[in-house]
Amino acid sequence: MNAHNPAIVAKGDTLLSIENVSLAFGGVKALSDISFDIRKGEIRAIIGPNGAGKTSMLNVINGFYHPQQGRILFQGRTRAKMRPHEAAAGGIARTFQNVALFRGMSALDNIMAGRTLAMHSNFFWQLLRYGPAMQEEVVHRRRVEEIIDFLEIAAIRKTPVGRLPYGLQKRVELGRALAMEPQLLLLDEPMAGMNLEEKEDMSRFIIDVNHQFGTTIALIEHDMGVVMDLSDRVVVLDYGRKIADGTPTEIMANQKVIDAYLGVAH
Amino acid sequence: MRSNPGEGPFEVAPHPNPLPSKRAFTPVFDGLCGERERTARGAALMDLLYKIFLDPFVQMGAAPDLLVQTLWEGLVAGVLYSLIALGYVLIFKASGVFNFAQGIMVVFSALTLVGLYQLGVPAFLALALTIGVMFVLAFGIERLILRPLVNQPDIILFMATFGLTYLLIGFGELVFGGEPKVMITEALYLPKGAIEFKILGGFVQLQKIDIAAAIIASIMVAGLAVFFQKTRIGRALRAVADSHKAALSVGISLEYIWVVVWFTSGIVALATGIMWGAKSQVDFALEIIALKALPVLILGGFTSIPGAIVGGVIIGVGEKIGEFYWGPLLGSGIESWLAYVIALIFLLFRPQGLFGERIIERI
Numbered sequence: 013m014n015a016h017n018p019a020i021v022a023k024g025d026t027l028l029s030i031e032n033v034s035l036a037f038g039g040v041k042a043l044s045d046i047s048f049d050i051r052k053g054e055i056r057a058i059i060g061p062n063g064a065g066k067t068s069m070l071n072v073i074n075g076f077y078h079p080q081q082g083r084i085l086f087q088g089r090t091r092a093k094m095r096p097h098e099a100a101a102g103g104i105a106r107t108f109q110n111v112a113l114f115r116g117m118s119a120l121d122n123i124m125a126g127r128t129l130a131m132h133s134n135f136f137w138q139l140l141r142y143g144p145a146m147q148e149e150v151v152h153r154r155r156v157e158e159i160i161d162f163l164e165i166a167a168i169r170k171t172p173v174g175r176l177p178y179g180l181q182k183r184v185e186l187g188r189a190l191a192m193e194p195q196l197l198l199l200d201e202p203m204a205g206m207n208l209e210e211k212e213d214m215s216r217f218i219i220d221v222n223h224q225f226g227t228t229i230a231l232i233e234h235d236m237g238v239v240m241d242l243s244d245r246v247v248v249l250d251y252g253r254k255i256a257d258g259t260p261t262e263i264m265a266n267q268k269v270i271d272a273y274l275g276v277a278h
Numbered sequence: 279m280r281s282n283p284g285e286g287p288f289e290v291a292p293h294p295n296p297l298p299s300k301r302a303f304t305p306v307f308d309g310l311c312g313e314r315e316r317t318a319r320g321a322a323l324m325d326l327l328y329k330i331f332l333d334p335f336v337q338m339g340a341a342p343d344l345l346v347q348t349l350w351e352g353l354v355a356g357v358l359y360s361l362i363a364l365g366y367v368l369i370f371k372a373s374g375v376f377n378f379a380q381g382i383m384v385v386f387s388a389l390t391l392v393g394l395y396q397l398g399v400p401a402f403l404a405l406a407l408t409i410g411v412m413f414v415l416a417f418g419i420e421r422l423i424l425r426p427l428v429n430q431p432d433i434i435l436f437m438a439t440f441g442l443t444y445l446l447i448g449f450g451e452l453v454f455g456g457e458p459k460v461m462i463t464e465a466l467y468l469p470k471g472a473i474e475f476k477i478l479g480g481f482v483q484l485q486k487i488d489i490a491a492a493i494i495a496s497i498m499v500a501g502l503a504v505f506f507q508k509t510r511i512g513r514a515l516r517a518v519a520d521s522h523k524a525a526l527s528v529g530i531s532l533e534y535i536w537v538v539v540w541f542t543s544g545i546v547a548l549a550t551g552i553m554w555g556a557k558s559q560v561d562f563a564l565e566i567i568a569l570k571a572l573p574v575l576i577l578g579g580f581t582s583i584p585g586a587i588v589g590g591v592i593i594g595v596g597e598k599i600g601e602f603y604w605g606p607l608l609g610s611g612i613e614s615w616l617a618y619v620i621a622l623i624f625l626l627f628r629p630q631g632l633f634g635e636r637i638i639e640r641i
Contacts, residue, residue: 074527076523076526095526096523096526096527097525097526097529097530097531097532100526100527100528100529101529105527105528106527108523108524108527112521112523112524112527113520113521113524114516114517114519114520114521114524114525115520115521116516116519116520117513117516117517117520121513121516122517124510124513125513125514125517125525125528125530126528127510128510128513128514128517128528128529128530129528129529131510145509145510148510149508149509149510188528189527189528191528192528192529
């Protein structure tokens, strides 16, 4: 990935910086004047009540939405208006709130699809499925098998993902994002709809990804226990505005956050 | 309603001199006559049932060589239908667009090939150039039609392919003229003539071009199946078919995939054009055969490559067998609509087609 981005960011430096971003759909303001940063190697949580603009924020980061105002610096450079597949080529991977897998394909193929950007053999070799195309398949298949082992989904690798239970689908989706070997991994509610055991598994995978591969992670999650345990820093949104930013302990003590979550008497 | 005489308002006076009824004169004979009529009617029905349900099979058993011949012709037609259907399936899978222009792409590619040859270009160079033209066409369609219309409802894209159809018809007539052309079978080393062999006490005649068509079509279909199942681009294509946003998030470019898909279905159109052109001739009427692929699509499901293959063979064989054995009952010519009837019957029981994705609705 660094071939695209020669500026290598050291751990602890700012990887992504959001500066005064505003996004509106017609008259609806989804995000107003938001600024925060994500540092290399950290787990950064984005929390907030429903409709606070968390998913919009992720969509802005990975290029599904284009903010009307503000700018985004990724690896120290201002990012031009880009489309999602270009953001992916720049090293940003993500998962979705409602699992977005390729339902007709096996778990293995789904994760292999995550290697698309790393594979370069041309159309005609592919058509023949010979020479470079074949060697490439083998090399990348090995990487994918490592990811499958890491996520403990070896048993279901040939199953069409549409048939898998929800918790496993989420895991395959994480695998597909990991296969991209991203600089920045965006996780949109990775534990939504899971039971306690599945949540524990997923938390463990997220921590392992962060520790073993040093992947920077931005995470949206509603389960406060999970957020406070996992994340290094938390940013809180409410009605499209940033109301707090800090370590989990600071956030838990913040009166504005408590008001936003519990409501406040007027 | 029957009323007694003298009661109702519309009283009819009895005829002063009523004609004697047949019954009054010949009661015995009448009984016999009815019997005979009834027997005759029964016999006619029996005969019809026999003709529908037994006679064709008796014929099949009596002349197995004819049956083999018919099956073979059905198979060849079926494989070619599969090829056309495949062109539709490729585009439908990747972009959700029913490409009305597939038929004209068949004609256009065949015309380009023959046209180039007539200009004095050697046959195989002309073939390569035609493939190049199909690539330019795919690229142009992506740039000028699909990209500006991205995220529009499917019906808009469908209408756009209508426009494309008429554009290609007009452009094709302008460049190549409207008169029918002969496919350059010999220059492409496609075999001519027929081979005959003895089988089951009769002769079966196989046109060499049919054999070549069946082999080439089978290789193409198998090759495409492997391409889509086992390579990066194939995987990316299926990914786009499943979910646009997820495909984008892993870095698959929709534009690239669309060019690949339209190009591939252009090549399929070219192969179809060569084969059908060799069997008849190359002119704009060839566009109609694309509509023959509709029942195949209904049968196989719009999203399934194996469905297109199996559907094509079922329709091809069903059509020929129906025409040959049951056609005479209806005065022949049932081939043109039988395919739609077969498709309709399948549709009643499996609305998603034989291999289509199962329709599951959550409530």
